[in-house]
Amino acid sequence: MPIINVSSTLEYNVATPTTFVFSVVPAETSHQRILQENLVLSPDLDYEWLNVGKENMRNIRLQANPGSFQLDYQATVELSPDVDHAPMIDEVSYQTLPAEVLDYLNPSRYCESDRLALFAQKEFGAHLTGYSRVEAICDWVHNQVDYVSGSTDASSSACDVLINRAGVCRDFAHTSIALCRALGIPARYISGYAVDLQPPDFHGFFEAYLQGKWYMFDATRMAPLSGFVRIGLGRDAADASFATIVGSATLENMQVSAVVDAGSTGNEAPNDAISTS
Amino acid sequence: MPIINVSSTLEYNVATPTTFVFSVVPAETSHQRILQENLVLSPDLDYEWLNVGKENMRNIRLQANPGSFQLDYQATVELSPDVDHAPMIDEVSYQTLPAEVLDYLNPSRYCESDRLALFAQKEFGAHLTGYSRVEAICDWVHNQVDYVSGSTDASSSACDVLINRAGVCRDFAHTSIALCRALGIPARYISGYAVDLQPPDFHGFFEAYLQGKWYMFDATRMAPLSGFVRIGLGRDAADASFATIVGSATLENMQVSAVVDAGSTGNEAPNDAISTS
Amino acid sequence: MPIINVSSTLEYNVATPTTFVFSVVPAETSHQRILQENLVLSPDLDYEWLNVGKENMRNIRLQANPGSFQLDYQATVELSPDVDHAPMIDEVSYQTLPAEVLDYLNPSRYCESDRLALFAQKEFGAHLTGYSRVEAICDWVHNQVDYVSGSTDASSSACDVLINRAGVCRDFAHTSIALCRALGIPARYISGYAVDLQPPDFHGFFEAYLQGKWYMFDATRMAPLSGFVRIGLGRDAADASFATIVGSATLENMQVSAVVDAGSTGNEAPNDAISTS
Amino acid sequence: MPIINVSSTLEYNVATPTTFVFSVVPAETSHQRILQENLVLSPDLDYEWLNVGKENMRNIRLQANPGSFQLDYQATVELSPDVDHAPMIDEVSYQTLPAEVLDYLNPSRYCESDRLALFAQKEFGAHLTGYSRVEAICDWVHNQVDYVSGSTDASSSACDVLINRAGVCRDFAHTSIALCRALGIPARYISGYAVDLQPPDFHGFFEAYLQGKWYMFDATRMAPLSGFVRIGLGRDAADASFATIVGSATLENMQVSAVVDAGSTGNEAPNDAISTS
Known part of the structure; x- marks a missing residue:
């Protein structure tokens, strides 16, 4: 039961x-x-x-006048994830998927799964299924895409990343999500805090729906899954921006942190599958 | 209070x-x-x-074995839309939009509103607001895009249509939705039946959120709004396919109809704004 | 010295x-x-x-009036390609490439090599060089892309094909060309006749510039290189359409054939590299 | 007969x-x-x-070793453009275009004219022809696209700019070129020096082929056409980079200037059409 201190400052x-x-x-x-x-x-x-959206996202809306404005948020969060045995976790067939996950099979702005059916079939169609197949997708994305700050922008999608082979965390998530959906595995984007992320920042990762649960995955492999604290979720990063700004404001400073207060994270065993949904 | 008979046969x-x-x-x-x-x-x-999704979509899921399979659906539907005075309908400012419509400001697979901020501002930013602005978008799309069967496919998006200047009903809807969202007006895709559509088929159109209601619009101008019967809705056509098929099946025959049984449609006055949501 | 009879009828x-x-x-x-x-x-x-263009393309320009119009062309062509030992053929370093081949390193409409530097480096950067590297590209395209008639259209590019993983001969050529250029190997598109092509049609393939010559390649593997008769060449298929039409005309019938008249083709040994430029 | 001093320093x-x-x-x-x-x-x-390419481009190739490297180039150039009366300049019909300009009707990497036939017809098809039509294209691009440094990158094309409505000089040229070609007007990209450009930099503009000559145009309107000194030309900016680098080097400093030494520029009358080709 790790306890995690998270904080963010946005100026x-x-x-x-x-x-x-x-x-x-x-x-x-x-x-x-x-x-x-x-x-x-x-x-x-x-x-x-x-x-906003489903699943207990708690967003803050406010109006600021010209001048300096700063938000400081700090919380202590206790995580109690389900930990399951990954090799046993299978996919759910389309005819038994619950109605509320079906939207997460649809292509979205940054995850054009409709274009990737043959691609996904050729790369991941042959042998594996279930958790192992999603892991194979993460392995592939991890190996084939370089993590390069500034290589993408707010309009970059999974297809862009599959061509350019470079991106940041949201791009790794989008690419993985698109490939999952193309194989019939519901997948959704998660924004959050991540313990041990270097450099410290907000993080973007994803969940795939397998055997009745949403399991966490992260193709960047930059931080332990057991130290992820979920903020928002959605079809892709379009649904989970850390800040949406209507008007005119410039970010002057941002500081994000997530540290273990008690308990521990990062000690998931090789076959641990982690679900918090 | 028009009463409409709708039917569809899919073989x-x-x-x-x-x-x-x-x-x-x-x-x-x-x-x-x-x-x-x-x-x-x-x-x-x-x-x-x-x-599936919100808003009372009633989808049918089934598994069919090899051979011939046919669905026949028929219904009588009574419509009682709100009819408001269009020139009075204004936009809702971002700080007062209800949480449940915010997702419809986000870009989606076929409506890349994130790329269209300057475009929308240049074409529709100057004078109008509210219902009139959405009407101006529909006018523009109607005049600038040719309705050409077969000119687009399942991967075509608003940006494709803005370049190619040709599409079918779903493309007209996607383009309009994307431009609305780029201006801060929530917009969503509607699938449905439409009285007087020639040739008879399912139809795709859209709703924009103005002054607390979802108002119907159709940039194709192919059928009267007051004869539209809503089936599904979503962020774009990805959420509202008439049939999703996992397996292998070929559509052999499709027949769709929508006719007025009693009352009348198509007699909306020039300034009638119609809402059924 | 194979002698080939080619013919085409366009009505x-x-x-x-x-x-x-x-x-x-x-x-x-x-x-x-x-x-x-x-x-x-x-x-x-x-x-x-x-x-048009360089390299002895002999195009025919004419103006036709309304009504039926037919072109019949027939020729007997003697081929005397250079046949070299493929494993010995190396790449030419950028500082010694002749000026007239440099344009074929630039990205073109259907070959966006500028986007594929990392992709090509990751897939083909490690071990091979020269003829073997271009062969590795052809192998990869052959295995990763399905030949599917009608899967692409006149606007489909290499990046589209790398995502969709389906195409026809021109798409196989474009994808291979783009990957070659991304690795610094000049490559160009060739249109022509091909003996043994099934179904008979015009063909599109490519040449890569290695060790001072343009060598032929074809990632479709649908016909023997030694039976290829070159018509046009260019940066991509945009430069080598079989017919460019300005006005309004409908193709009613097309017949293309290429058959061996004397000598033989298709007997290139595994390590034969073929150049006709 | 203006005489212009140009110089560039690249470190x-x-x-x-x-x-x-x-x-x-x-x-x-x-x-x-x-x-x-x-x-x-x-x-x-x-x-x-x-x-490289046609038309007397004089490029410099060299190999540099690790360390600092600097190129200083300076020249005095006498310009003697043809100046014609713009309203009299008409388009050349496809059946009489000379063979050597036909390539400049084809779509290229950054000028996807194949996608823009309907777009160009709708926006520029109605009334004008010849020089006036190209001027109408430049007017439209000038008004509809914002000049924003950093808004595009090396992979941005005309279609991107038509959606995003922002770009720099090369994007203005690409968009104009693509629209010209879509209307059957050969157009090509020119790189060069431009007197009075603020801030001083290399410039990108274009030429359209009308009535037997290549006439200069610049949709940015940032400098007088009569002060343009041509360096390179090609189908688009892919053919006319100021520096192509194979290896690893970082640009530390760049200074470009173009000033009138004698005579004058910038005094073209409203109806002057300028050709230097």
Whole structure:
């Protein structure tokens, strides 16, 4: 039962009256309990909690006037993931998938799975199934795509990354998600905090729906899955921006951290499959 | 209060055991009442009702064995849309949009609104607002894009259509949706039946969120809005396929119809804005 | 010294006065001698020989009036390719490439080599060089891309094919060319006739510049290289259409054939590298 | 007869033995005479003159070893353009275009004219022809595309710019070229020096083939056409990079200038059409 301290500081220079929606607060689920949290806005603006999308995302909406504006959020989160034996976890056939996961088979802005049916079949169609197949996808993405800061931008999609072979965490997630969906495996994007991420930043990873649960995966292999704290989720990063800004504001400073307070993470055994959904 | 008879017949040659999800049944809403309906499957297979996505989509899932398979659906639907005075309908500012419509501002597979901010601003940013602005988008799409059967395929997106300037109903909807979202107006894709559509077929159109309601629009201008019967909705056509097929089956025959049984449609006045959501 | 009979018949229904440029006549080179040829136009229109691009392309330009129009071309061609020992053929370093081949390193409409540097390096960068490396590219394209008639259209490029993993001969050539250029190997598109092609049609393949010569390759592996008769060449298929039509005309019938008249083709040994340039 | 002093300084930090091809030297044509020029390399490396492509491009190829490397080029150029009366200049019909300009009707990497036939017809098909039509294209691009440094990268094409509506000089040229070709007007990319360009830099513009000559155009409107000094030309910017680098080197400093030495530029009358080809 690791306990994790997360925090984020976002400082903006606001040029015109601007509406912000922040997605920096961990979701509250049966596997992820907020023991304590603290939100400070400077200046001390009114804000509103928004539940955008499904699954207990807790976003913050506020309007800031011109000048300096800073958000400081800090929380202590207790994680109690399910840990299952990966080799036993199989895929769910299309005729028995629950209705609420079917949307996560559809192509989305950054995950054009509709174009990748033959690709996925040729690369991952032959032998494996279930958890092992998603792992094979992560291995492939990890090996075939270089992690290069600045190599992609806000319009880069899985197909772009499969051609350019470079990207950052959201691109690794998008590419993996697109390949999963192309094989009939529901997959969704997760934004969150990650213990031990270097350099410290928000993180993007994904979950695949297997045998009745959403299991976590991360093709970047940059941090242990057991230290991931979920903030938002959606079809892809379009649904889980850390900050949406309508108006005019410049990010002046950003600091993100996630450290183990008690218990431990990063000690998942080779065959541990981790689910928090 | 028009009453509309809709029907669809879909006949397949099934090659291997195949799972189908059909989205051909009208949604039941406070504005759209199913007076009577009849579903016949030949052979008489077991099926399951699926509520995919939100908003009362009623999909049918079944598994068919090799051989011939036919679905016949027929319903009588009473429509009671809200009719508002279009020139009075304004946009909702970002800081007051309800949480449940925010997803419809995000770019999606076929509506890359993230790329179109400058485009939309240059073409539609200057004068209009609200219902009139969405109408201006529909006018532009109607005039700048040719309706050409076969000019696009299942991977064509709004950006493709803006370049190629040709498409079919789903492309007209995608392009309009993308431009709305790029201007901060939530927009979503609707699949349905349409009275007077020539040639008869399923139809794809869209809704924009204005002043607290979802209003219907159709840049194809091929049929009267007041004769539209909603089946499904979603971010774009990826969420609202008439048939999703996992396995191997060939569509041998398709017949779709929508005719007025009583009351009338198509008589919306120039300034009528129609909402059924 | 195989001698090959080639012929093509193209029949059009012309709707308005239309200008045609046909590229169906074999090039005359030191390795490809036209022993006899015959061109019949019905009706018997005036035409002009055009040398488009470099390298002895002999195109035919004419203007046809509304009505039926047919071109029949037939020729006997003697091929005398250079046959070299493939394993000995190396790449030419950038600092010694002749000026006239440098354009064939640049990306072109259907061969976006500028995007594929990392891709090509990861897939083909490690061990091989020279002829063997181009062969490895052809093997990869042959195995990873399905030959599917109708899977692509006139706007499909190498990057599309690398995602969709399906195409026809021009797509196989474009993909191979793009990967060669991304590795610094000049490559160009060739249109031509091919003995034993099934079904009979015009063919598209490519040449790579190695050790001072342009060597032929064909990732489709559908016909023997030694039975290829070159018509046109260029950066990609945009430069080598069999017919360019400005006006309005419909192709009603097309017949293409290439058969061995004397000598033999298709007997290249495993290590034969064939050059006709 | 303006006389123009041009110069460029390019300073690199070379990491590994690297081959450079520089395209910074003005072409010598009947309309552009080099009165004097001076090339200094530091260190004083061997180099080779390369005539890449057609039309008297004079590129410099050399190999540099690790360390600092600098190229200084300076020239005095006398321009004697043809100046014609724009409203009289018409398009050339496809059946009479000379063979050597036909390649410039084909789509190229950054100018996907094959996709833009309907677009160009809808926007520019109605009234104008000849020089006025190309001017209408330049007007449209000038008004619809924002000049934004850093908004595009080396893979951005005309279709990207038509969607994103932002770009730099090469993007303005690519978009205009693509639209010209889509209308049957041969167009090509020109790289060069431009008097009065702010900030000083190399420039990219284009030429369209009308009534037997290549006329200069520039949709950026950032500098007078009569002060343009041509370096290279090609189908698009892929053929006319200022520096092609094979190896590993970082540009540390770049300075470009073009100033009038005698005579004058920028005084073209409203209806002057300028040709130097």
